[in-house]
Amino acid sequence: MKQILIVEDEAIIRTALRRLLERHGHSVSEAGSVGEAVANFTLGDFQLIIADLRLPGAPGTDIIDRCGEVPVLIMTSYASVRSAVDSMKMGAVDYIAKPFDHDDMVMTVQRILKQRNLALHNEVLKSELSRAYPIEGIIGTCPAMQEVFARIQKVAPADTTVLILGESGTGKELVARAVHEHSARRNAPIITVNCAAIPEGLIESELFGHEKGAFTGAVESHRGLVEAADGGTLFLDEIGELPLEAQARLLRVLQEGEIRRVGSTQSRKANIRLVAATHRNLQKRVNDGRFRNDLYFRLHVMEIALPPLRDRGDDIEELARVLLDKTCHRLNRPPMQISAEAVERIRRYPWPGNVRELENVLERAVILSEGDTVSADLLPLECAATTVPTEAAPPDNLSLDEYFVRFVREHEMQMTETELAKQLGVSRKTLWERRQKLGIPRKRSPVS
Numbered sequence: 001m002k003q004i005l006i007v008e009d010e011a012i013i014r015t016a017l018r019r020l021l022e023r024h025g026h027s028v029s030e031a032g033s034v035g036e037a038v039a040n041f042t043l044g045d046f047q048l049i050i051a052d053l054r055l056p057g058a059p060g061t062d063i064i065d066r067c068g069e070v071p072v073l074i075m076t077s078y079a080s081v082r083s084a085v086d087s088m089k090m091g092a093v094d095y096i097a098k099p100f101d102h103d104d105m106v107m108t109v110q111r112i113l114k115q116r117n118l119a120l121h122n123e124v125l126k127s128e129l130s131r132a133y134p135i136e137g138i139i140g141t142c143p144a145m146q147e148v149f150a151r152i153q154k155v156a157p158a159d160t161t162v163l164i165l166g167e168s169g170t171g172k173e174l175v176a177r178a179v180h181e182h183s184a185r186r187n188a189p190i191i192t193v194n195c196a197a198i199p200e201g202l203i204e205s206e207l208f209g210h211e212k213g214a215f216t217g218a219v220e221s222h223r224g225l226v227e228a229a230d231g232g233t234l235f236l237d238e239i240g241e242l243p244l245e246a247q248a249r250l251l252r253v254l255q256e257g258e259i260r261r262v263g264s265t266q267s268r269k270a271n272i273r274l275v276a277a278t279h280r281n282l283q284k285r286v287n288d289g290r291f292r293n294d295l296y297f298r299l300h301v302m303e304i305a306l307p308p309l310r311d312r313g314d315d316i317e318e319l320a321r322v323l324l325d326k327t328c329h330r331l332n333r334p335p336m337q338i339s340a341e342a343v344e345r346i347r348r349y350p351w352p353g354n355v356r357e358l359e360n361v362l363e364r365a366v367i368l369s370e371g372d373t374v375s376a377d378l379l380p381l382e383c384a385a386t387t388v389p390t391e392a393a394p395p396d397n398l399s400l401d402e403y404f405v406r407f408v409r410e411h412e413m414q415m416t417e418t419e420l421a422k423q424l425g426v427s428r429k430t431l432w433e434r435r436q437k438l439g440i441p442r443k444r445s446p447v448s
């Protein structure tokens, strides 16, 4: 199928234009009039029609109504503003004056084709996003995800505390937002706090605020994030990492609807709904004395358990396609497809970093690819879960995980978590996550 149709009665101009466009990689068909074009081609198959305005029989603008959504570029023999404006009014995408400058023509054609690609892509995206996923923005149809959707719909309006369980990157934050959006609090703020990302010594004042002079450095009084969520939802991600003292303060907020800032003797009223998430087994943390039993019971009332990506069956393929589309759109690239071999690889890989890892792998593939297909060689899935440290490449005989463990162990007593993360070329949160995964949790050292 050809890409561009030229409708022009003067053979010399038609041939010259065809050659010009072919030299720039386009495939071109030709017709001498609107009648010939309609008789010989299915106009809707082209990506662009370039038509002269003055043609024997019907004018070039007549083709606009006959070619559906295909953009029509009109050539006018005289740079007559009037005919150009009329053509545009009739639905031409643009016009170009004859005789045309070759560079102008090529640039105009390329611009129109690019715009058309983006418009088509937007349509695809819109129709994919409006597909009937029960909760907007959360893709999934496997039984475990259907259970998640049903739970969200049931618990969201109830205004009770919700605990979301699932491995890292399974969409816990997405679910927390959905709970908020489907609750009566949807017009109030949702405040998200990752308990693992805030240094232990700061977490109480970050969450509950402090009074002036409460500790060295508290030069002003400060409203905490719990107060900021008043009337809305507080989403505490990785609640399992909350220190015991902060757990006690949180319990008070839940039981009595009151916050006491650090360094204050007075309490303030706060009406928040708590949604918490963790990838940990909280019961085990209770048994280990690291999580309060009474807080656990309050959280445990309503649970939503997200399945790991590897257990979602056909959803993996669907997620990959929709996320690929989104990524192309975000990076301003034409839509891409996934080769059969790449799909196979995606299905086989266990995705320890779940949907987030899938997103990252696809983004990398889009950036590296030169064509319109994600092929299997663009998915280096054996090491995709690992970020290569910027500081130094690991020695040949060490795996990246071993290198990571060794680096952390060797440096953790002299460096803060922020410094360590920087040296390893990862975010603080990733450092924390990989510490959990590799079984080297942070020692409660004085640094950091």
Ligand SMILES: Nc1ncnc2c1ncn2[C@@H]1O[C@H](COP(=O)(O)OP(=O)(O)OP(=O)(O)O)[C@@H](O)[C@H]1O
Pocket (backbone or CB within 6 Å): 137, 138, 139, 140, 166, 167, 168, 169, 170, 171, 172, 173, 174, 175, 237, 279, 319, 355, 356, 359
């Ligand atoms: N079912 C899904 N449909 C569409 N996108 C998803 C889905 N699940 C996760 N994502 C996307 O994957 C990324 C990770 O999701 P999210 O941050 O909600 O995970 P998480 O479980 O909270 O991760 P962490 O535990 O690391 O904080 C986000 O960009 C999110 O939009």
